Amino acid sequence: MSELETKGVFDGLKVLDFTIALAGVYISWQFADLGAEVWKVERYGSGDQARAWDPFVNGLSTLYTAYNKNKKSIEMDLSSQAGKEVIYEMVKQADVVLENFKSGSIDRLGLGYDKLKEINPKIVFVSLSGFGGSGPLQKYPCYDAIAAARSGFAGSNGEPDGAPMKAGNANCDTLTGTYAFNAAVMGLIEAQRTGTGCRIDVGMTDVAMTACGETVMDYGQTGEVYTRFGNHDRFVAPYGIFEARDGWAVIIADTQKRFEALCDVLGLPELKTDEQFSDNAARIRNRDLLAEKIEAVTRGMFRREIEQKLLAADVPASEVLPFIEAYTSEHANVTNVTEMVWQEKIGNIRFYNNPLRFDDQICPIRRGAPLLGQDTDEILKSVGYSDEEIKKLYDDEVVASHLY
Amino acid sequence: MKPLRSLKVLDLTDGNPYIGSMFADYGAEVLKIETPGMGDSIRRRGASRDGEEGIYQAYYHRGKKSMTLNLCDARGQEILKRLLPAYDMLAVNCSEAKMAELGLSYEEVKAVNPKMVYGVLTPFGEEGPWKDLPDYDLLVMARTGLLEKTGMPEKPTKFGFPLGYLYSSWHLTAGMLAAYLKAQKTGVGQKVSTSTWHVMMELDDTFAECLLGMNTLPKRLGNGFPTTNPTDTFKCLDGWFSLSIGSDAQWIAFAKTAGREDWASDPRYAHDPARSMENYFGDLDGQLKEFFAGITIAEADRICREAMVPGGPCNTVRELVTDEQVADRKMLIHVEDRHLGDTLQLGKPAKFSYDDADVNEIASAPSLGENNAQILAELGISEQESEALKTDGVI
Numbered sequence: 001m002s003e004l005e006t007k008g009v010f011d012g013l014k015v016l017d018f019t020i021a022l023a024g025v026y027i028s029w030q031f032a033d034l035g036a037e038v039w040k041v042e043r044y045g046s047g048d049q050a051r052a053w054d055p056f057v058n059g060l061s062t063l064y065t066a067y068n069k070n071k072k073s074i075e076m077d078l079s080s081q082a083g084k085e086v087i088y089e090m091v092k093q094a095d096v097v098l099e100n101f102k103s104g105s106i107d108r109l110g111l112g113y114d115k116l117k118e119i120n121p122k123i124v125f126v127s128l129s130g131f132g133g134s135g136p137l138q139k140y141p142c143y144d145a146i147a148a149a150r151s152g153f154a155g156s157n158g159e160p161d162g163a164p165m166k167a168g169n170a171n172c173d174t175l176t177g178t179y180a181f182n183a184a185v186m187g188l189i190e191a192q193r194t195g196t197g198c199r200i201d202v203g204m205t206d207v208a209m210t211a212c213g214e215t216v217m218d219y220g221q222t223g224e225v226y227t228r229f230g231n232h233d234r235f236v237a238p239y240g241i242f243e244a245r246d247g248w249a250v251i252i253a254d255t256q257k258r259f260e261a262l263c264d265v266l267g268l269p270e271l272k273t274d275e276q277f278s279d280n281a282a283r284i285r286n287r288d289l290l291a292e293k294i295e296a297v298t299r300g301m302f303r304r305e306i307e308q309k310l311l312a313a314d315v316p317a318s319e320v321l322p323f324i325e326a327y328t329s330e331h332a333n334v335t336n337v338t339e340m341v342w343q344e345k346i347g348n349i350r351f352y353n354n355p356l357r358f359d360d361q362i363c364p365i366r367r368g369a370p371l372l373g374q375d376t377d378e379i380l381k382s383v384g385y386s387d388e389e390i391k392k393l394y395d396d397e398v399v400a401s402h403l404y
Numbered sequence: 405m406k407p408l409r410s411l412k413v414l415d416l417t418d419g420n421p422y423i424g425s426m427f428a429d430y431g432a433e434v435l436k437i438e439t440p441g442m443g444d445s446i447r448r449r450g451a452s453r454d455g456e457e458g459i460y461q462a463y464y465h466r467g468k469k470s471m472t473l474n475l476c477d478a479r480g481q482e483i484l485k486r487l488l489p490a491y492d493m494l495a496v497n498c499s500e501a502k503m504a505e506l507g508l509s510y511e512e513v514k515a516v517n518p519k520m521v522y523g524v525l526t527p528f529g530e531e532g533p534w535k536d537l538p539d540y541d542l543l544v545m546a547r548t549g550l551l552e553k554t555g556m557p558e559k560p561t562k563f564g565f566p567l568g569y570l571y572s573s574w575h576l577t578a579g580m581l582a583a584y585l586k587a588q589k590t591g592v593g594q595k596v597s598t599s600t601w602h603v604m605m606e607l608d609d610t611f612a613e614c615l616l617g618m619n620t621l622p623k624r625l626g627n628g629f630p631t632t633n634p635t636d637t638f639k640c641l642d643g644w645f646s647l648s649i650g651s652d653a654q655w656i657a658f659a660k661t662a663g664r665e666d667w668a669s670d671p672r673y674a675h676d677p678a679r680s681m682e683n684y685f686g687d688l689d690g691q692l693k694e695f696f697a698g699i700t701i702a703e704a705d706r707i708c709r710e711a712m713v714p715g716g717p718c719n720t721v722r723e724l725v726t727d728e729q730v731a732d733r734k735m736l737i738h739v740e741d742r743h744l745g746d747t748l749q750l751g752k753p754a755k756f757s758y759d760d761a762d763v764n765e766i767a768s769a770p771s772l773g774e775n776n777a778q779i780l781a782e783l784g785i786s787e788q789e790s791e792a793l794k795t796d797g798v799i
């Protein structure tokens with residue numbers, strides 16, 4: 001495979017990527033989209049565990065494919081000394097190292113920050129984990145749902161007397177990836193200024209605690225514990241999710257004028273003069289009753305009809321769209337949410353364009369996701385290995401290119 | 405040593421503090437530009453009376469500075485332009501077209517300071533049929549699919565915090581930091597933009613199913629997760645507990661430690677597909693519900709730790725304030741606020757190896773316009789001129 005053209009804000013930047021699954025992979029996904037060369041180091045014989053996650057097309061995991069576009073894959077055995085030597089050569093040229101091994105594993109492998117910074121003092125080394133690199137929970141396993149539980153993220157959502165609710169996707173994973181991506185670039189800024197890199201430690205549970213920003217303030221100021229507020233806002237009413245004939249709609253009447261307009265549109269003029277709803281404070285006190293009265297009407301309306309009638313009256317509203325309707329919308333189409341790209345083993349398929357625009361330009365997708373070890377030779381050559389040395393590494397089963 | 409200590413940001417956002425906070429928390433100098441009289445709308449969130457400030461802005465604006473400036477007034481625009489050369493970044497949460505009406509389009513800003521990184525966050529992007537829809541986190545989320553997919557099967561669940569704004573703000577800040585890193589080398593800044601809707605779309609893994617053209621898309625599964633089974637949240641004797649089993653081996657370890665050899669040996673549950681979606685609200689889920697209903701959270705936690713399987717209590721602030729892990733990670737810190745005194749706030753999730761003892765010392769949120777005099781003096785505007793500006797409502 002020829003050298004891929006790299007353009008973008010991270011042009012020239014090299015990322016040595018040991019991450020698997022989702023949260024860590026999300027950081028290298030962002031680096032790759034923005035033009036960095038990402039060397040994804042994959043386990044000899046099997047690769048990233050996400051390669052085994054369904055659904056599959058032609059034997060390739062579509063989840064893996066979606067998370068790993070624009071990256072390059074080198075397949076190797078990290079437990080061998082020769083494998084470690086390859087990593088040491090790669091580190092000389094890398095700017096960033098990303099890892100989410102079980103806590104401390106990378107140090108035991110001889111590839112920890114203390115070792116790698118001797119080789120390249122400018123390296124920015126990012127460790128991502130469920131609970132962070134310290135504390136009593138450090139050694140325990142943590143998935144997205146557990147970070148959501150322990151952090152208070154799930155405890156912030158749902159009915160006050162019902163179950164705490166996590167998000168419909170693995171959002172603690174990707175939220176953490178997004179946060180750690182910021183930290184990684186901060187490390188690069190400092191390294192560029194001073195010539196010295198750093199180690200960055202980010203825990204998923206710590207990032208997910210952001211959900212509790214306001215309830216922590218409440219507790220500190222008043223000693224009161226507030227948790228979940230159901231499908232309506234805590235401070236403004238009506239402001240929430242209401243049932244429609246064919247699904248759900250969001251309605252936000254955050255001023256007196258909008259509340260009155262809402263009453264008119266729904267044919268409930270009597271609410272305007274009802275003392276129970278006379279101002280926002282009253283509406284908050286009688287929020288459940290108000291929601292009942294509104295839903296008695298909205299249940300007979302289509303969600304799109306609710307949206308259109310309320311928007312026309314300057315009341316913020318939206319139908320709650322199932323993903324497929326969002327994905328196939330005219331808005332998605334004209335704003336280039338996706339791009340058709342060639343994917344080995346599958347053919348031309350749609351990938352998301354990165355949501356960031358630089359000077360209003362899309363970050364170009366240079367390739368689909370790599371097959372296992374697809375770039376092993378190219379990466380080895382680029383860090384200085386000769387053809388004979390590469391052949392020996394293959395013969396010794398240190399590196400491979402299984403192309404799964 | 406804070407990694408962004410050399411960065412200076414002009415923060416023109418309103419109602420979304422997360423962009424400025426990412427920079428301020430890590431040492432950047434962030435100057436908020438606020439509307440005279442009113443200030444940032446987030447100042448009023450949670451206020452008990454009209455015209456007052458709520459407590460939350462002490463957290464949202466910590467470590468920032470504040471200057472009032474009426475950008476609809478030509479003199480306000482002029483003062484902002486005079487500020488531009490001293491700053492590295494400018495952030496807004498409206499379209500560039502709106503900024504152009506104020507004479508502050510990217511081209512105009514770039515003409516004054518070519519190194520400027522110009523960050524733009526919009527709800528739906530700067531083009532397309534939805535670009536003028538109202539900007540509320542909940543309204544954007546309603547159009548992404550995530551809101552529809554979150555919650556129990558009978559109805560979607562609203563998030564108790566603005567998850568969409570968090571994601572998109574942090575995407576934008578990462579893009580702006582990337583552009584700043586480049587500008588340090590090239591001397592040339594860039595416009596960096598994104599939208600909350602586009603960010604949330606990219607995150608939806610339902611997309612993978614769409615690649616297949618599947619006709620049946622994932623449904624709302626409550627606290628379930630399609631690829632790790634069983635994953636669910638159970639009511640114990642004294643509260644809620646989440647379990648997330650990621651492999652057959654974890655399942656067997658859990659069952660044995662829980663004293664349920666019958667689960668471990670039952671061939672129906674031995675492999676993940678049988679524990680998965682079709683059975684999700686079925687037989688096994690029912691048995692698990694019954695099991696957890698008879699034990700305490702502490703007991704459930706002990707079983708998961710002993711079996712080394714992912715599990716944990718559903719905490720709220722009540723538990724977080726005494727949690728040893730939270731304490732070890734310094735995720736709750738004290739910030740001295742000018743008006744409220746000592747406040748309890750969230751700590752900073754990214755730990756850098758060069759963090760010093762003062763890493764969690766964060767300055768109080770500013771009063772509205774607190775830094776007016778200092779900034780105007782730096783620009784060489786006399787006290788007399790300042791008074792006139794004040795009288796005319798420019799500051």
